Amino acid sequence: MFRFTRRRVLTGILALSCGQVWSAPRAEHVFIISFDGGKPSVMQRSSMPTLFSMAKQGAVTWEARTTVPSVTLPSHTSMLTGVSPIRHRVLWNDYKPQRGLVKVPTVFTLAKRNGFSTAMFVNKEKFKHLNLPGTLDRFDHAGYTAKQAAASAASYIVSHRPNLCFIHFADPDSAGHKYGWGSSEQVRSFKDTDDALRTIMNAIRKAGIAQRSVVIMSADHGGHGKSHGSLSPEDMIIPWIAWGAGVKRGHQITAPVTTYDSAATALWLLGVPIPGNWTGRPVTSAFTPLAVNNPAG
Numbered sequence: 001m002f003r004f005t006r007r008r009v010l011t012g013i014l015a016l017s018c019g020q021v022w023s024a025p026r027a028e029h030v031f032i033i034s035f036d037g038g039k040p041s042v043m044q045r046s047s048m049p050t051l052f053s054m055a056k057q058g059a060v061t062w063e064a065r066t067t068v069p070s071v072t073l074p075s076h077t078s079m080l081t082g083v084s085p086i087r088h089r090v091l092w093n094d095y096k097p098q099r100g101l102v103k104v105p106t107v108f109t110l111a112k113r114n115g116f117s118t119a120m121f122v123n124k125e126k127f128k129h130l131n132l133p134g135t136l137d138r139f140d141h142a143g144y145t146a147k148q149a150a151a152s153a154a155s156y157i158v159s160h161r162p163n164l165c166f167i168h169f170a171d172p173d174s175a176g177h178k179y180g181w182g183s184s185e186q187v188r189s190f191k192d193t194d195d196a197l198r199t200i201m202n203a204i205r206k207a208g209i210a211q212r213s214v215v216i217m218s219a220d221h222g223g224h225g226k227s228h229g230s231l232s233p234e235d236m237i238i239p240w241i242a243w244g245a246g247v248k249r250g251h252q253i254t255a256p257v258t259t260y261d262s263a264a265t266a267l268w269l270l271g272v273p274i275p276g277n278w279t280g281r282p283v284t285s286a287f288t289p290l291a292v293n294n295p296a297g
Contacts (some may be wrong), residue, residue, distance in 0.1 A: 026287070033169070034169065036123070038154035038221075038239055045122065058243035064259070079259045083260060109135045119165045120139050159237065171192050264280035
């Protein structure tokens with residue numbers, strides 16, 4: 001049974017009166033986890049037992065697509081705003097305080113307006129451009145390794161049980177730039193991120209919310225040589241995996257999936273109306289008909 005706050009009920013009534021589609025949540029907690037530099041072909045030959053087990057239990061495509069340009073900050077901004085870089089205009093890829101904050105609402109903006117709790121744990125300072133005032137209950141630039149981000153996020157998950165949480169693991173991207181995409185060092189880095197994923201999943205179970213959660217696992221880009229950012233499939237193709245409440249088991253997603261669909265799917269799962277001007281659309285084919293047509297109340 002999902003717990004509704006008075007604010008969420010009032011928001012639903014307002015949405016209906018304005019002609020928006022509103023429904024009860026399909027999940028009470030949504031976690032978006034990004035493996036920075038997550039090239040599917042390298043991930044698939046790495047030791048990632050936690051991720052592969054979750055993919056087997058859930059719904060997966062290894063042929064989702066990222067944004068143009070296929071670089072970290074523009075892609076993650078699309079992942080968390082539901083719109084393309086042309087719309088959100090975050091086209092730079094470093095932390096540049098003089099550029100200010102993203103000018104469009106994030107998925108956290110809309111979640112907070114509907115009474116949900118939010119959090120973000122990242123390995124790169126540049127994500128500060130997405131920390132809009134009043135939209136995140138916790139923003140944590142938790143060191144530069146997946147282990148650090150996972151430890152900080154896990155502690156928070158157990159103590160606060162956020163409704164919407166984004167977690168970023170930078171290790172594969174760092175290894176790719178230093179040693180090359182597909183190098184033995186990068187393969188090992190994916191094992192490190194899988195260990196971090198296991199830490200997150202243990203925290204979700206310890207918090208007692210696993211049965212009410214959906215975990216979305218994806219990436220911002222792939223890579224080739226020691227770089228990325230081109231239109232090549234090596235850079236553009238990314239994984240997209242859903243696990244948890246209402247997710248089809250052992251399902252291969254055949255519908256096209258793009259980076260900005262992650263934000264739309266998160267809102268759809270939480271029962272929050274998706275803005276009509278968003279590029280992203282929920283990946284409903286990853287979920288059972290019961291979850292799609294008859295959301296739990």
